[in-house]
Amino acid sequence: MEELSLRTSSRQEMVDITGLVQEAIRKNGWGSGAVLVYCPHTTGAVTINEGADPDVARDIAVNLAKIVPAHGDYRHAEGNSDAHIKASLVGPDQLAPVEDGRLRLGTWQRVFFCEFDGPRTRKIWVNWLPGK
Numbered sequence: 065m066e067e068l069s070l071r072t073s074s075r076q077e078m079v080d081i082t083g084l085v086q087e088a089i090r091k092n093g094w095g096s097g098a099v100l101v102y103c104p105h106t107t108g109a110v111t112i113n114e115g116a117d118p119d120v121a122r123d124i125a126v127n128l129a130k131i132v133p134a135h136g137d138y139r140h141a142e143g144n145s146d147a148h149i150k151a152s153l154v155g156p157d158q159l160a161p162v163e164d165g166r167l168r169l170g171t172w173q174r175v176f177f178c179e180f181d182g183p184r185t186r187k188i189w190v191n192w193l194p195g196k
Contacts, residue, residue, distance in 0.1 A: 066092060066190040072182035076129060076150075078111075078121035081188060082174045085160070086167050088190045095165055097195035102157040103188055107147035107181035109154035110188070115174025125178075128153070147180035154178050159193075 066088040072079060085101055088094075103110050114120040128150050138145035158175060161168040169175070177188060 065192070068188040068190060069185060070177060070188065071185050072177075072179040074179070075182050076125050076147075077179045077182065078125055078176045079179065080115055080121075080174050081110075081177045082115065082167065082169070084188070085175050085190055089162055089165060089167065092192065093165070094162060094192050094194075096163050098159055098161050098193040099167070100157055100159050100191040100193060101175055101188060102191065103151075103177065103186070104156075105151075105186060107144055107151050107179075108186055109151045109156060109178040109180070110158045111154050111176050111178055112158050112160065112169065112173050113176060114172045115176070116172045121176060128180075144181045150178070150180040162195075 068084050068088060070079060070081065085099060089099060101110050113124065132146045132149045134146050160175065177186065
């Protein structure tokens with residue numbers, strides 16, 4: 065397993081980590097199979113979505129904030145209940161195929177870390193699942 069580290073710059077943002085994941089694949093010599101990209105934090109998530117137009121990531125973040133506002137009927141004392149809910153909605157992981165040492169994503173797809181309680185330094189775990 066490879067552990068990636070990244071620093072986020074705002075409370076809520078989507079960070080394209082495709083290059084970091086691809087570099088982990090290259091560095092470890094992983095050939096064909098899949099990688100599990102996992103976020104071990106309860107206020108962060110991982111998703112795969114369009115990366116060609118930055119407005120897509122912006123639209124996701126803005127509308128998640130509308131669905132789950134920062135201030136609401138929350139009892140969690142840390143003041144970040146919305147971040148926990150958003151992380152649960154998006155999910156902690158994504159499984160992505162790898163062929164001949166390259167991520168196999170669709171034309172417009174990128175891997176994103178979703179920050180919901182930043183800015184922070186975050187870890188992402190990339191676990192190799194070998195193929196035949």
